[in-house]
Structures are given as structure tokens and as C-alpha cells.
Amino acid sequence: MYVYDAFDRTFLQERVAEFRDQVARRLSGELNEEEFKPLRLMNGVYLQLHAYMLRVCIPYGTLNATQLRALARVARRYDRDYGHFTTRQNIQFNWIKLAELPDAMADLAEVGIHGIQTSGNCIRNTTTDAFAGAARDEIEDPRLYAEIIRQWSTLHPEFTYLPRKFKIAISAARHDRAATRVHDVGLRLHRRDGETGFEVMVGGGLGRTPYIGKTIRDFLPKEDLLSYLEAIVRTYNLGGRRDNIYKARIKIQVHELGAEAFAEKVEAEWRQIKDGALKLDQAALDTIADRFLTPDFEALPDDPAELATALANPAFARWHANSVVPHKVGGHAIVTLSLKPVGGPPGDCTADQMDTIADLAERYGYGEVRVAHEQNLVLPHVRQKDLPAVWRALDAIGVATPNVGLVTDIISCPGLDYCSLANTRSIPIAQKLTQRFADDARIADIGRLHVNISGCINACGHHHIGHIGILGVEKKDEEFFQISLGGKGNSKARLGELIGPAIPESEIVDAVERLVDTYLELRASPAETFIAAVERLGIEPFKERAYAPR
């Protein structure tokens, strides 16, 4: 992973000092709320229902054990002993006091983490594949480019007051695990004739006007990455709408101009700057690449005896089947830690769990931890022979629920329990669903199924791209939920289709269960996944059943 050098650290300290001064000026009344709000947002500080919330950036989802322990310390010292991992590979603390925030940030800065640009109308932290640097289907490690983008976009003097927030995602594997098509800019790394380059997509996004991103360039040579991004963001900064907050994202600009006209503007701008200071020559790439520490992997034989023995235990075998995937280095594996226990809030992790996971990462995983956008954690490099021991340790702290990728691996936003913008709660729905589908054998039989829940149209739970998407709406102070079916977030991204009128809170769990039962009845074979069945059959047969009287 990328190791901060003295320059990065100096920068972070200066940032903390600046924020400390801004907080002091706010508390003294020198800054009013209107002036202060964008400044705190740009440091990841929101004011939610009960308290301030600090969103801490985990650049491209990569953490080391020391950093994870620092997060645990912040949870204990300034918060209520837990944190919440989000779909953007960040962590949120829900109970922080404004007056204590500068200290919390100083603690985090010591280990090279911060909340910079996790909110505000600026370029947010770049997200990528949680399996980066470990996946077998990877062309190159995307984190090098994510880090280059992080540095370029950090406190960018031109792009800190954009019309609206701006999110970039990057994927370098054959399988897109970063949902690049639903970001303001999506980058997919390809290799052509030995050269590395990017497919550039713009204008994707969820929220109240969901769009799938449009490709404006098939193959951008890697040395042009930053100049091209600068051209895109400049085109947006100058031309994006500022008259209506709901129309201010780049997707609206792209849509209103048309992708081709938008691309022409970008290309015209880019031609002027492509050979300028942002060109990434090999030396520039190398300076960043040199700061990445790659574990010294020792290739081992696959399927060692320890693993074969352990697989005789059905509980281990079930966990292994859905939480473990092959690693690019022989004898290793990528392990996903489910933060979706039955009855628990999705994505929450206690300080004690964080500490244990940090220990396990050091002991068994080359000290690395990842945050997956599905709100789970990942130990990206585990020796296969250690899997049984890792499983026991994870199970002991409740993060080995064998439900990764299954119906109870629910992505959920915080909803009305915390969020000041919410229409309805979302976590309790997830909790009830995990209780309804608590049987491990049953969920294994149901197979791959992504359920996503958002408590309002802002879609932080990415409900549009859930195989089953659930959106909270409010009618006369009562919670209702709309269900959509057939959404997907991968390279064939598609938005789900609404099945009909919203369902009251008391009936939503039954309705989802009826959808699942319908799938089990109608699937061509157990090999046909839920999403494949929806694609083959359309939503009609599901719709009929979802609303059927009990």
C-alpha cells in the first residue's frame, strides 16, 4: 500500500491546523454557519440528527493494521465505540463533538488518514476494487492511479467549489467491482498492444436522476490521465448547472448537452493542456509507485492439507464457499469479513472488532485490510493454510457470517436513525431481513442476491443497482418502501425497475420474502441466479406475487 512520506505528512498537519483554526473561528462566532458549513464538509464533518458525523476517508479502501487501530481509538476516545463503513469505502463516526473534532483529526493524521474531501462540492475520494493488488482477474493494480488522482485532486485550487460533488471510481480487473458506470467519472483500465490506458465514462450516478455513465473515450493513454480529468472537471466547473441543486451533477450537464457534444468540449479543452505539466511521464509514475509497499509474497501450493481437512467441517466449508476467493499468488486467498451479522446494522464495526481485525491482519495478512463498497472488510492476502485459524478468529468476533454476496449481505444507508435528510429508516429493515433469512442453508440455496436499501432518494444505499432495491418514502408520517427489481452495478450496469406502489413498513419483509420464494419456484435450475431469472422472466411474475394477499 501507499506509504505517506514527509511531504504528505506535512500537508496533513497543515490541514489539521487549518481546520482547528476554522473550528475556533466558528465557535467564537467569527465565521457564521453558512461560511463554515462548506469548510467543515470539506473535512468530512456533517451535522446529523443527533450529533456531528465525521466521515473519514480510506483512500481506495486500503488500510494498514496501524490505521485500523487508530480508527478504533477514535471510536473509543471521541465516539461511542463503533464506526460505520460506507459504500464509498469510508468510515463514519456518528457521535463526534465539533469542539473535539480537531483533536480526533490530529490523531488520525498521525497515521496518515483524514476526512479531506469526503464531502462538499469537490472531487471526493477515488474508490476502487477492494480486491486491488490481490485479484486474479486484475490487469494492473489500480491503486497507483487512484493515488495519483488523490494527490492531484487534494485541495485542487480550481475544483474545490464545483457545482456539486464529484466522484471518481476506477477498476482494473475484468470484473468491475467498483461500479464505475455509476460514478461522475468511471475509469476502466485496459491494456492494448502492451500499453496501459483507460476507458473513460462520464455522467453516471444514482440519486434522484439515475444515469448509467457514457463512454467518451475508449482508450486514454495512461500518461494523459490527469490532463484528461482536468479537462473534464474544468468543462464541468465552467458549464455545469448551478441554478438548481438537483440538476447540478455532471450527469445532468452530459445529458442536456448530449454525450457527444460534451465529449467534444472535453477534447477541445484537453488538446490545449495534454502536453502540459500534468503529463504523467514514467518518472512521475515511478515516484508514486515507489511509495507503494507490496507484500513480499511467497508463492505456495494451492489447496494445502490444512485447508482440505478444515473443509470437512460444514460450517467452515459454507464460509469458505462464499467469503474466500482465489488470490493472484498461489497458495493465498482473499477473505471477505461480513459486517452483516443477523440482526446487526450493516457495515457497523466496533472498536474491539477493529482491534482484533488489525491483529489478524498483522498475523495472517501482511498487515493489510480493505474496505469493500458492499460495506464489508477484506483481508486481501491470507495464506490458504491459515484460513482455518483465521475463520475461527473471525467467527469469535462475529464477522464470519457466511453470507457474503447472499441475500443478507445487505447494503444499507444509515437512514432516519442517523441521517438528517432521510425519509425513512433503513437499518431496521436490513435487520429484520437478516432475521427472516437467518438460515445459512436457505440463503446458500437462494444464492447470489444483492439487496440495497436507501432511506431517501439520495440513494446512498445504491438501491437502483440492487437486484432487489428498496427505497424509503414517507406518506403522512408513515414509512413506506418502493421495491425495484433487476438493478446491477457491474460492467453491465443497469437500473432496477419499479414493481409498483410503495409498501408499508410492516409488510416490506414479507414482500421481499415473496419475491425470493417466487424466484425459487420459477428458476430454471439452482444454477440460475436471482438476477438471471429476473432478466429471463421480466418483472411481471414477481410483481404479481409481491403484492399477493397473504
Add this chain to the structure above:
Amino acid sequence: MPLVKSGAVAADPFTAVADGAPLPDGPVIISADRLLAEQGTLAARNGEIGVAWPNGRDVAELQPLLGRLSLVALAFPKFRDGRAYSQARLLRERYGFKGELRATGNVLRDQLLMMARAGFDGFEVEKAADAAAFAQALESYSLFYQPTGDGRRTVAAARRAAEG
């Protein structure tokens, strides 16, 4: 509204003149429309000319006139409206404007450094306290990740230097 130039509060030699009003002697700031409409007569004028350029208008239009201009005032109607940052960089870095680039409108302390990095060198600061803290605001950071035309030291350059 104090004007900050070269790091200190300074008197403003320019007078803003409304469209249609006669131009006084001495440095003036006129509107974009007037500048474009009266190019011919303005060329003959002796005094310095500045223009208040709206943030929704392409600065490429200004390019042929830059040689005649001593000042371009760009607007921040709200500090959250960041279009003028792009305009400033284009004027400085692409069109080579050497005169005063003045930030006007909702100009506050916490954006001064960004403005300076984008190429502004005149600041109509809204609050007197912010003008007094100008130097401090510009020193909040000692190095920067991305290159702009301001010549401030970038992290990449510092790294290369450190590597020798």
C-alpha cells in the same frame, strides 16, 4: 471593502463606472458589454482600463483585448460558486494575462489561498478581519499537490529534489 494587493491593504486606483456614464480620467473598471461594444473608442483612451467579467461568460472572448487591459475583475457572487477559479487559470495560464486579476464579491479568508493559486493577485475582501489575516491565510500550506501557473512548490517537485 478593503482591497488587498501584494499582501497588504492598498488604496484602489480604479473607479467602477456604470454603463452609459462618461469615463473619468484615470483607471476605470467597466462592464464586459461596454468593453466589447466600445472597443474602438477605448483603444484610443489613455487611462488604464479594467473589466468586470461575469463568471458565466467564456474568457476566450477577452483574449484579443487582453493587451489593452490592466485589470480583469472576476466575480464570486457566493464563495461557493467556483467558476472564476477556472476563468482565472485560463486567463493567466492559457492567455498569458499579466495585469491585475481581481477577485470580487463574496471573497473570504478561507478561499484566499485557492484564489492566489488560481492566479488572482487583487482581492476585494469582504471583511476587514480577513484582510488583516491575509498573510496568515496564504501561509496555511507550505506545499501543494498539483501544479498551477502560480509557481508554488509542488509535492512532486519537492520529492524529485529530495531524491536528488
Add this chain to the structure above:
Amino acid sequence: MTSPLQRKLKISGPTAITANRLADGVVVWLTSGGAWSMAIAEAAIATTGEEVQRLLTLAHGDENTAVGAYAARVEVTAEGRAAPANLRERIRVNGPTIAPAA
């Protein structure tokens, strides 16, 4: 429960003014004396648009103590005290409806 910040001021029954305390974000209610209290029971209850407007103006003028003030519909208890009238305010008063990570 559309965010009250986005909603136009329209009064439908007893209303109190609520906000979050600047220094720590804690939920507070405006009392009839113009101070902020952590107890909704101490909130001033307004029943006319003018009264709500008056209290709101007072609240907005005190942005350095409490931020994001808005008018929230409340119920009035038998003792004549304010109590939350909808899920959002119940959650603000009583905390999340879920047990956090165990």
C-alpha cells in the same frame, strides 16, 4: 419526513423550535425564555404562524449557540408539555431505534 430544512413554513397544530447545539450537535429545543434546552418538555409551544415565526427569528439570531433551527410539529401532553409528534422527532429525542453494533 421530507427534511424540514427543505419544507416551507406551514403550521398544522402545536409547534416547537428545535436545532442542534453548535459545539456538540446535541438536539436542543427553544424555551419560552429564548434559551435552548435539551428537554423537549421545556420547549415553547407555539400555535399560530406568527408565534412560530417570532420564535424562529429568535432562534436564527442565535446561530452561534444552536444551528439549523426549524419548526417541528409537536404533540402536547396532558401536562401541557411538548412531545415528539413524528418518527423523525422521536428519533431525535430518544436516539436511534436500533441497537448499535454489539
